[in-house]
Amino acid sequence: MSTAISDSFVVQGKLALPYQYFAGRTGSRFIISLRDEKKIRGLKCDKCGKIFVPPRASCETCIVDISENWVDVKNTGVVTGFTIIRYKEPHQLMEPPYILGLIKLDGADTPLAHIVKGVALSKMETGLKVKAVFAKKTTGSIMDIDHFQVLDDKPKFEMGYSYDELEIGMSASFTKTISETDVYLFAGISGDFNPMHMNEEFAKMTPFGTRIAHGALPQSLIAPVLGMKLPGLGTVIPEITVRFKRPTYFGDTITAMGEVVEKLEKKRWVRMELRWTNQKDELVAEGSCLAIPPMPFNK
Amino acid sequence: MSGKVAVCAVAQIKNEPDIWYQRFQGMLLDCFESIISQTGVTFDMETGIRNIITCSDDVFDARTISDNGMTDAVGAHFRGEEKIAQDGINGLGYAMACILSGHDDVVLLMGHCKESQSESRNMCTNLSFDPFFCRPLGMDFTNASAFQARAYMNKSGVTDDHLAKIVARSRQMGAKNPFARKNNPISEQDVLNSPMLADPIRQLHQYPVTDWAVGMLICCEARAHEFTDTPVFLTGFGNCMDSYFLGDRELTSNFALKKAAQRAFRMAGISDPKKDFDIAELNDAIAYQLPMWAEGLGLADEGQGGKWVDSGALDAQHVNLSGGMLNGNPVMLGGLARATEAILQLQGKAGDRQVEGAKKAVAHGTTGPAGQHHSVLILENQGV
Numbered sequence: 001m002s003t004a005i006s007d008s009f010v011v012q013g014k015l016a017l018p019y020q021y022f023a024g025r026t027g028s029r030f031i032i033s034l035r036d037e038k039k040i041r042g043l044k045c046d047k048c049g050k051i052f053v054p055p056r057a058s059c060e061t062c063i064v065d066i067s068e069n070w071v072d073v074k075n076t077g078v079v080t081g082f083t084i085i086r087y088k089e090p091h092q093l094m095e096p097p098y099i100l101g102l103i104k105l106d107g108a109d110t111p112l113a114h115i116v117k118g119v120a121l122s123k124m125e126t127g128l129k130v131k132a133v134f135a136k137k138t139t140g141s142i143m144d145i146d147h148f149q150v151l152d153d154k155p156k157f158e159m160g161y162s163y164d165e166l167e168i169g170m171s172a173s174f175t176k177t178i179s180e181t182d183v184y185l186f187a188g189i190s191g192d193f194n195p196m197h198m199n200e201e202f203a204k205m206t207p208f209g210t211r212i213a214h215g216a217l218p219q220s221l222i223a224p225v226l227g228m229k230l231p232g233l234g235t236v237i238p239e240i241t242v243r244f245k246r247p248t249y250f251g252d253t254i255t256a257m258g259e260v261v262e263k264l265e266k267k268r269w270v271r272m273e274l275r276w277t278n279q280k281d282e283l284v285a286e287g288s289c290l291a292i293p294p295m296p297f298n299k
Numbered sequence: 300m301s302g303k304v305a306v307c308a309v310a311q312i313k314n315e316p317d318i319w320y321q322r323f324q325g326m327l328l329d330c331f332e333s334i335i336s337q338t339g340v341t342f343d344m345e346t347g348i349r350n351i352i353t354c355s356d357d358v359f360d361a362r363t364i365s366d367n368g369m370t371d372a373v374g375a376h377f378r379g380e381e382k383i384a385q386d387g388i389n390g391l392g393y394a395m396a397c398i399l400s401g402h403d404d405v406v407l408l409m410g411h412c413k414e415s416q417s418e419s420r421n422m423c424t425n426l427s428f429d430p431f432f433c434r435p436l437g438m439d440f441t442n443a444s445a446f447q448a449r450a451y452m453n454k455s456g457v458t459d460d461h462l463a464k465i466v467a468r469s470r471q472m473g474a475k476n477p478f479a480r481k482n483n484p485i486s487e488q489d490v491l492n493s494p495m496l497a498d499p500i501r502q503l504h505q506y507p508v509t510d511w512a513v514g515m516l517i518c519c520e521a522r523a524h525e526f527t528d529t530p531v532f533l534t535g536f537g538n539c540m541d542s543y544f545l546g547d548r549e550l551t552s553n554f555a556l557k558k559a560a561q562r563a564f565r566m567a568g569i570s571d572p573k574k575d576f577d578i579a580e581l582n583d584a585i586a587y588q589l590p591m592w593a594e595g596l597g598l599a600d601e602g603q604g605g606k607w608v609d610s611g612a613l614d615a616q617h618v619n620l621s622g623g624m625l626n627g628n629p630v631m632l633g634g635l636a637r638a639t640e641a642i643l644q645l646q647g648k649a650g651d652r653q654v655e656g657a658k659k660a661v662a663h664g665t666t667g668p669a670g671q672h673h674s675v676l677i678l679e680n681q682g683v
Contacts, residue, residue, distance in 0.1 A: 015358075023431050060547075083446055083500075091439065100442055113436055139435075142433075
């Protein structure tokens with residue numbers, strides 16, 4: 001500072017004055033409902049039908065008293081506008097960055113400003129559905145709603161490829177080693193206790209010279225491919241044909257593979273070629289199937 | 300009683316980031332003494348100033364009844380005094396009412412705001428919100444405007460690039476204005492690189508903290524010649540208050556501005572705002588507001604703010620040649636600063652930025668979060 005201003009003095013001051021504000025009859029009822037019932041309530045204008053949240057005792061458009069026309073609105077709503085606060089000042093509630101949104105509650109007509117959480121800042125957009133999360137401790141203000149949480153609108157299950165998403169040449173596979181236990185369990189499931197699968201001494205007399213797995217056992221390994229990978233969840237298989245080429249011995253590692261070879265436009269089904277191979281890359285079986293892919297958004 | 304109201308003199312100090320070395324009373328006194336010396340007006344109760352309108356804000360001044368802080372310095376003792384706690388441009392509307400009603404024939408208007416005094420401008424504007432529903436959320440004029448900015452930019456095709464252009468131009472214009480806040484020159488790229496405050500508002504999109512004071516002498520037409528050779532006539536005024544809650548408003552509709560403009564235009568006989576004005580000064584506290592308010596005033600077509608900026612209309616329509624509020628004027632005086640520039644232009648005293656032959660101007664002011672209240676003033680330098 002230059003000496004010319006050395007005789008200047010700046011007084012340090014502060015405005016800090018506790019207040020008590022009566023919330024008004026309308027505001028009181030709104031805040032009490034929030035506090036005691038965790039219910040968000042609005043006031044409805046009988047004349048124009050508009051539902052105000054926060055509530056107003058009169059409709060400013062129709063100039064009528066609406067102070068007794070209480071209606072419950074939902075705890076859920078849609079974000080109609082938002083900003084991401086990145087500056088930090090003492091009047092703010094929390095550490096930036098955070099999202100301040102305008103939320104139109106289901107059943108209300110006037111969006112309400114509040115904090116939005118539960119979404120990456122870069123993914124925030126208008127139109128997201130949100131739900132009120134109530135504060136653990138009441139403060140007797142709008143902050144009895146702690147924030148609005150973005151509702152996860154992702155499906156519970158990741159559905160498979162739709163007809164439009166499937167392309168000729170797409171393929172998927174599943175691999176598993178067939179153990180003695182698998183064969184015994186399969187015998188139990190199917191009731192097929194044929195000694196060629198169960199009895200080593202009997203099996204020695206067959207052309208295979210040892211026990212082999214049921215043909216349907218490696219065949220069944222295509223089910224996780226079609227039903228869980230390609231096309232995936234939601235698929236229906238109306239037809240499957242198989243030609244068995246080689247036996248599966250205990251301890252063989254079988255790979256079941258399916259490939260889309262044709263799109264049947266009229267039915268919106270696909271034809272798939274199927275192949276089963278063992279650890280020596282020998283063909284165990286081959287065949288084909290028809291697949292009805294999952295319908296889009298059929299959740 | 301004459302049907303016209305004349306501004307006889309305007310006096311201002313330079314807009315500065317922090318006039319820590321002068322009290323706001325002193326800032327006003329500089330303007331006051333200039334008005335007296337320009338006009339020779341007296342405080343004689345028959346022929347002089349009998350009524351004074353002041354404009355100030357309690358929270359920015361940190362004292363309630365903020366006019367009490369400086370009524371002595373502006374000659375307001377022993378006569379009528381009213382305080383405007385809105386944008387000072389409404390003081391001109393009020394002065395018009397005083398004079399057109401015949402209640403007064405000479406009125407002094409004095410406005411000040413020292414934004415630098417408080418630690419945070421946003422904390423001051425946070426106090427403009429109710430203590431139940433909005434204030435606890437930390438709402439202030441910055442984040443309230445951000446809601447509007449996003450919605451408006453989507454509606455009118457205004458991009459981050461447009462905003463950068465607006466801010467860079469404001470700084471160029473401000474550099475030519477000796478009363479404008481002295482800012483670092485910035486490029487459009489500097490604006491695009493400036494950090495986000497509240498998306499989509501960047502730091503450089505918002506007007507900088509500024510201190511300023513201004514005074515004006517207003518009188519009836521019949522007496523204007525006593526005080527000036529270059530009277531500027533106030534021929535139209537209108538204002539409108541929109542709903543308080545942001546959720547009650549259609550944030551991009553410019554509802555209040557359109558109503559205010561309609562009333563002012565009807566009073567002044569304006570039929571084509573695109574052609575009728577030689578000067579347009581708009582209260583652009585944040586960059587997106589310049590095209591938005593231009594739409595509301597009819598300087599730009601509805602929903603075409605982006606194209607309006609691209610078209611070069613800011614230069615063609617002589618919009619904010621002062622640098623605008625974006626270059627730095629304090630809140631409460633953004634609109635009165637617009638009127639100040641319009642008056643200087645119509646007096647032919649705008650120096651390097653003078654528009655030759657300017658006859659008619661529109662000045663706009665706004666108060667409250669996201670343009671809740673708008674005021675529109677029409678000024679002319681020839682008899683109607």
